[in-house]
Amino acid sequence: MPPIPHPDRSFAAFLFDMDGTLIDSIASANRAWTRWAVRHGQDPTAILATMHGVRAVETIRRWAAPGTDVEAEAAQLTRDEIDDVAGTVAIPGASAFLAALPPQRWAIVTSAPRALALVRLAAAGLTPPPMMITADDVRRGKPAPDPFLLAARRLEVAATDCLVWEDAPAGIAAGDAAGAAIAVISATHHQPMETHHPLVPNYERLMPVVDGDGRLRVVAQS
Known part of the structure; x- marks a missing residue:
């Protein structure tokens, strides 16, 4: 039962x-966020541990360097995720x-x-x-x-x-x-x-x- x-x-x-x-x-999201982290000189492991279940803009705002265009980064991340839904x-x-x-x-x-x-x-x-x-x-x-x-x-x-x-x-x-x-x-x-x-x-x-x-x-x- x-x-x-x-x-x-x-x-x-x-x-x-x-x-x-x-x-x-998860595999698709992890790939996209790992690419984002590497581009921004961040540790992917830390980001992958915190990004699940929240909006991308909040995760980017948390981890990106001051002055980052959060909305533009979130839009680019969404395009990356749309292009990679394998699995x-x-x-x-x-x-x-x-x-x-x-x-x-x-x-x-x-x-x-x-x-x-x-x-x-x-x-x-x-x-x-x-x-x-x-x-x-x-x-x-x-x-x-x-x-x-x-x-x-x-x-x-x-x-x-x-x-x-x-x-x-x-x-x-x-x-x-x-x-x-x-x-x-x-x-x-x-x-x-x-x-x-x-x-x-x-x-x-x-x-x-x-x-x-x-x-x-x-x-x-x-």
């Missing part, structure tokens, strides 16, 4: 992070899990720019949902709650009535700050994560269902 996140709760909507949660794009795949079971959800009851909430998100989703064979919040839509990205609050508002539900699916500390912190329930996908984790939230390896053998009140639950496939 696979672990079921929040088996005793139902939700108005599901909000999914993208990278590391619905798709595995990007869906997290096991994600495609079937998403296909079983009512289209108006879930959203992707990603720190990637929209253009990059669409390319990565296509590379992984996933269809974008009608609602997608990206780095382009907010002034404050994760770990601020703004992206999840905006997604809930556009779905016309309360953030506290949503289940957030995440993989990275910044995203988990954002979901917590929004007051949502959290499920942590560990498919791309190389080391155990310390968290009080439910940990789920992937979506295999899990299935979303709509109960009699029109609310979403997660159950185990028979």
Whole structure:
């Protein structure tokens, strides 16, 4: 029996992070950020340890030399990432899990720019949902709650009535700050994560269902 996140709760909507949660794009992202670090005389290891789950502009602002044109660097990095999505795949079971959800009851909430998100989703064979919040839509990205609050508002539900699916500390912190329930996908984790939230390896053998009140639950496939 696979672990079921929040088996005793139902939700108005599901909000999914993208990278590391619905798709595995780590190899592609690491290559792009390593190239950026080398160009700027930075240690790639340190940058790769801090860039997951947050907007590129925040990582660049943190690591670039004073006077760097952060927006221009982020735009160039996005172009590099769009040009290199080799090895990007869906997290096991994600495609079937998403296909079983009512289209108006879930959203992707990603720190990637929209253009990059669409390319990565296509590379992984996933269809974008009608609602997608990206780095382009907010002034404050994760770990601020703004992206999840905006997604809930556009779905016309309360953030506290949503289940957030995440993989990275910044995203988990954002979901917590929004007051949502959290499920942590560990498919791309190389080391155990310390968290009080439910940990789920992937979506295999899990299935979303709509109960009699029109609310979403997660159950185990028979």
